[in-house]
Amino acid sequence: MNNGCFDLTSSAFHILKAGYDANRSDIAELVEDAEFDEVFEPQKIQRAQQSLLAPNARLEQEISWLPELSQAQTTNVLSLVASGDLEALIETSKHAPELAKANILAHFAGTGNVSDRLFHALVSAWDEIDQENILIFLNDNRLSAGFPGIERPQMRNALVELEKKHARSAAVGIWSLDRPGEVMDRIVEAELRRHPASSFLEQFVRNYDTFSEPDLARISDEIDKVISEAENTDANLEALVTKASDLLDRWDDVNQPVQVYEQHQGHEEGRSKRIYEKLRSLCLDLANNRSEFAEARRLSEALLRTFPELESVAEVLKGDVAALENLDEQQKLHEEYKPLIDACEAAKTKLPTPVSTVLKVFKDTVSKGSDDPIAFNILRDLALHINNDCNDPQTAFKLLDGALTFAGARPPKELGKTLEEERAVLHRNWKMNELEKNSGNLTAMSQTVDDMLKYARGSERSELQQLKAKLDRKKLGKKVKWGIYASIAAVIGFIVIADEMDKPSNRSTYQPSAPRVATPAPTPAPATSATVETRPPVGQGLTLNRSQIRYCVFQGQRLETIRTLTTTNYQIDRFNGLIDDFNSRCSSYRYRSGVLSSVQREAREKAVDLRADARRIVASW
Structure with a gap:
């Protein structure tokens, strides 16, 4: 054997030109001939003689040579070995006994003269070795030569050791190539399909893995440095x-065959x-x-691309990638709309709200090609806040009107319809x-009704026209009565100022933030028509408006459902966090008469x- 690799030319049978039936007398003569030829050093000749005379050592030599081949076949094989003609040797050995074929192929693997075909042939040869035939062959020749016979356990143990040597030589051959991992991956994939239980394939992979350790250690050190x-x-x-x-790609180039093999065996490669x-x-x-x-x-995408064979983490990585894509998109939207969001948030603290400033930022935002629905909804949220919470419908109207009349952007059809109604x-x-x-003041009142007719529709428009006609008649008759406002209120009975904008249709608020975890904390489902929810501020005894009361009532019902769905410690912790937040806002508050009962009906x-909201929240954990 040479440098730990299998080498046919180091066999005692080759050095002494001995046959399997050579007895002690024959061996002595062959030693003299070898010493006379001076092809091999005296020490090597003496070691060969000792190997063939000692029964246990002889067994190692016997199975490592060319059992069951004739003298002519042996001579032909040695000629091809000397020439290094791998393809011719593979063809010649196709019909040779499997152990002899395996020894020939293992010799070539250790020399670096390798190809995919050689490795597949070597694995296949080991899978088909017939120990019983070899045992009969060797014992028949030992009987002729006067050596003690071989027991089956001896044969089995000797073949196990030979298999390890062949596997090591095959791994050395793989690592002599420019892209060892690529070749090994092809071999492993093919052999797992052909014979996944092959003991030689397992030894082959283990030896390949051992030789890969220095490369993987260097890559691991570089990854630690990057971290x-x-x-x-x-x-x-x-x-x-x-x-x-890039380092993960290099890791995968080397370690992929081992990951594939371990996955097929139901394991996960530990270093990966x-x-x-x-x-x-x-x-x-x-x-x-x-x-x-x-x-x-x-980075998560690179990990998923590198380690799909690690089944216990592949699903985790897929979840990470999906969540991070969502968070990345949210962050980009937040950055894109940050000037408009900041302007709207600042406007909520300044009364009267600087309409022109906010509209300028809105126009700048949509003029850059930003997504119009989001920009419109951000502005819409401010308008509804100003009307509902600040009781300033004039400023709220000017905001929406400025957005709708801006020629540089148009909301989608449905959103546009909602905005026009609001x-x-x-x-x-x-x-x-x-x-x-x-x-x-009949003149001023008539002018106001004219203004109202600009946006009035349907029955409202008809009633306003009737009111306008009455005002005009009174102006002509110069019959001004202080009680006219009472008649106005009777005619326009459908107008309830306080409640009307407490429940606008299809309110949709865009409030991007930077979530802290790969699976962001859930929020209630988006509000539908007449069911806007606004989270109240933290505090006790505050007077809440309808949308804030709606949040407290709706969220309370969600939490009751969530309580029945939490089972793990992690879910219970998340639930407790929601309870703490809810109590800080909704444990004690004031409200206008009739509002709470109305919201409870909703x-x-x-x-x-x-209940569906609650299930979605728990599922997102």
Whole structure:
């Protein structure tokens, strides 16, 4: 044997030119001939003689040579071995006994003269070796030569050791190639399909894995260095994630065959799993603590691409990638709409609201090609806040009207219809206040009704026209009565200012934020027509409006359903967090007469939807 690899030319039978039936006398003569020829060193000749004379050592030599081949076949094989003609040798050995064929192929594997065909032939030869035939052959020749016979356990143990030597030589051959992992992966995939229980394939993979350790150790060290550098807040994360992805590709080039084999055996390759765990920890840190969702997503995608064979983590990685894609998109939207969001939030704290400033930011945002529905909904949220919470329908109207009349953007059809309806309600609320203030001034009242007709529709328009006609007649007759406002209120009985904009249709609020976990905390389902929910501020004894009371009643019902669905410690912790938040806002509050009972009726009507909300929240955990 040579450097731990299998070598036919080191066989005692080859050195002494002995046959399997050579007895002690024959061996002595062959030793003299070998010493005379001086082809081999005296020490090597003496070791060969000792190997053939000692029964146990002789067995190792017997199975490592060319059993069951004739002298002519042996001579031909040795000629091809000397020439290095692998393809001719494979063809010649096709019909040779399997052990002799395996010895020939293992010799070539150890020399580096290799091909996929050689490795497949070697694995196949070992799978088909017939120990009983070999035992009969060797014992027949030992009987002729005067050596003790071989027992089956001896034969079995000797073949196990020979198999290990062949597997090592095959692994050496693989590692002599430019892309050892690529070749090994093809062999493993094919042999697993052909004979997954092959003991030689297992030995082959184990030896390949052993030889891969230095390369994998270097890659692991470089990955550790990337992780360490990425922990610096001023690090170039884009470059480091690219480097980590390249290192994972290198890891996969080397380790993929072992991962595939272990997966087929129902195991997970341990070193790969440790690499995954270290890099996923970096992903979580980037996402949760630094809001670097794009780079965390890129790294998670690289991990999923590298380790699909790690079945216990593949689903986790798929979930990570999906969640990070969502968070990345949210972050991009937040950054894109941040100026408009900031302007709207600032406007909520300034009364009267600077309409022109907010509209300018809105127009700048949509003029850059941003998604119109989102921009319109951000502005819409501010308008509804100003009307509902600040009781300023005039400013709210001007905001919506400015957005709808801006030529640079158009909302989608359904949203546009909703906005136009809400603009009409805001305009009516504003002008009704004006109409009340102008009570007694027929000219001013008539002008206000004219203004109201601009946005009025259907029966409302008809009633306003009737009111306009009455006002005009009174102006002509110069019969001004202080009681005219009472008649106005009777005619327009459908206008209820306080409640009308407490329940606008299809309110949709865009409030992007930077969530902290790969699966963001759930929120209630989007509000539908007349069921806007606004989370109240933290506090006790506050007077809440209808939408805030709706949140408390609806969320209370969701929490009752969630209580019955939580089973794990993690779910219970999440549930307790929701309870604490709910109690801080909704445990004690004031409300206008009739509002609570009305909202409770809504909750009963929406009971099925609220239970569905609860199930979605728990499922997202």
